[in-house]
Each structure stands twice: as C-alpha cells, then as structure tokens.
Amino acid sequence: NAGVTQTPKFQVLKTGQSMTLQCAQDMNHEYMSWYRQDPGMGLRLIHYSVGAGITDQGEVPNGYNVSRSTTEDFPLRLLSAAPSQTSVYFCASSYSIGRRTDTQYFGPGTRLTVL
Amino acid sequence: QQQVKQSPQSLIVQKGGISIINCAYENTAFDYFPWYQQFPGKGPALLIAIRPDVSEKKEGRFTISFNKSAKQFSLHIMDSQPGDSATYFCAAPNSNSGYALNFGKGTSLLVTP
Numbered sequence: 001n002a003g004v005t006q007t008p009k010f011q012v013l014k015t016g017q018s019m020t021l022q023c024a025q026d027m028n029h030e031y032m033s034w035y036r037q038d039p040g041m042g043l044r045l046i047h048y049s050v051g052a053g054i055t056d057q058g059e060v061p062n063g064y065n066v067s068r069s070t071t072e073d074f075p076l077r078l079l080s081a082a083p084s085q086t087s088v089y090f091c092a093s094s095y096s097i098g099r100r101t102d103t104q105y106f107g108p109g110t111r112l113t114v115l
Numbered sequence: 116q117q118q119v120k121q122s123p124q125s126l127i128v129q130k131g132g133i134s135i136i137n138c139a140y141e142n143t144a145f146d147y148f149p150w151y152q153q154f155p156g157k158g159p160a161l162l163i164a165i166r167p168d169v170s171e172k173k174e175g176r177f178t179i180s181f182n183k184s185a186k187q188f189s190l191h192i193m194d195s196q197p198g199d200s201a202t203y204f205c206a207a208p209n210s211n212s213g214y215a216l217n218f219g220k221g222t223s224l225l226v227t228p
Contacts, residue, residue, distance in 0.1 A: 031214045042220035106158030
C-alpha cells in the first residue's frame with residue numbers, strides 16, 4: 001500500500017497561473033479532503049468529498065476547485081494563483097462509518113509558492 | 116466557522132517530564148476527538164483518538180482526558196522523550212459534516228535532553 005500520495009512535492013507559480021495538485025489513495029477510502037497549512041494557523045479545510053461525484057466546501061474554498069470522478073483520485077485545482085495561496089497543501093483520506101469520521105491518513109504534502 | 120482552541124502555542128519540557136496540551140471545542144453533534152502528531156517536512160499522523168463514551172483513553176505514554184460538559188479534552192505525554200519533539204494538533208468533527216475535522220492551531224513541543 002502506498003497510502004496517500006501527492007504530486008508535486010514542490011511547485012513555484014507566477015501570479016495568475018493555474019495548476020492542479022494531484023492526490024491519490026489506494027486504501028479504497030470513501031472520504032477525501034484537502035487542507036492548507038500556514039504558520040500559526042493550523043490545518044484549514046479547503047474542500048472535501050464523501051465519495052465519487054460528491055464534493056463540498058470547507059472553511060477556505062475560494063480560489064480552489066475540486067472534482068471526484070473516481071474513489072482513488074481527488075485533484076485540487078488553483079484557477080488563478082495568488083500570493084495568498086502560498087502554503088503547504090495536504091490531502092487526507094479516511095473510511096467513513098455512517099456519518100462518523102475515522103482515522104484520517106495524510107499525504108506528504110505539496111509546498112506551493114506563488115510569486 | 117466552528118473553532119477549536121488549542122493551548123499552549125509552544126511548550127518546552129525536560130526529558131522525563133509530563134507534557135500537557137489542552138483543547139476546547141464548540142458544539143458538535145459528532146463524537147470523535149483525535150490528536151495528530153507532525154514532524155518537520157511530514158504530513159500529520161494520528162497519535163491517539165477518543166470517542167467520549169469514556170472519559171480517558173491511554174496508549175503507552177499518551178493519554179487523552181475528555182470532559183464533555185466543559186467541551187474540553189487534553190493530551191498528556193508521560194515520561195516525555197526528545198523523540199516526542201513535534202507539533203501536535205487537536206481536532207473535532209465539523210458541526211455540518213461528521214466526516215470533516217476542524218483542527219486547532221497546533222502546539223510546538225520541544226523536549227530537552
């Protein structure tokens with residue numbers, strides 16, 4: 001099991017550019033989510049998905065799009081990058097038991113810098 | 116947005132001492148309260164979690180104490196070791212979705228030799 005994988009590990013963008021952060025898991029988890037981590041701010045939820053075809057917004061969704069066409073993949077799209085999106089991005093996945101969350105497994109992160 | 120308040124922001128403990136980190140949450144209809152540990156350059160990893168049908172859960176040197184009436188829970192690290200030096204996050208289920216977690220801002224723990 002590779003667990004949760006994220007690509008790329010590092011990325012530098014110019015303001016206004018778009019890009020997609022990739023996330024994949026091989027544990028057949030229903031629930032997947034994206035967080036951003038900034039110094040002193042903890043982990044803030046961007047978007048999450050409770051299964052293929054189902055997504056919802058988290059705390060800080062503006063400027064980001066997601067889709068979930070398969071159970072395994074949950075890409076995060078930056079539509080027009082801004083310096084405020086400079087951050088470390090983590091993808092996570094977990095089983096869901098009814099409407100109860102369970103252990104979330106995090107990927108290694110993508111460090112994004114927007115100039 | 117539902118908040119999870121974590122304290123202290125940073126903590127320095129001598130080897131062999133007890134580390135205590137506190138967390139307070141707002142209303143939630145869901146019952147799962149985890150602590151995550153993160154080392155520099157790595158993603159967070161689950162350390163220990165509690166479903167509050169009990170008030171305390173112990174795993175090795177790590178203990179969660181839960182006070183449902185006060186909406187508070189804490190992490191105790193007994194016999195702290197330099198290898199425990201990391202950032203610790205508490206979390207509580209989002210009130211809108213039981214799947215999503217709201218995280219505290221983290222506590223940076225340094226255990227000195």
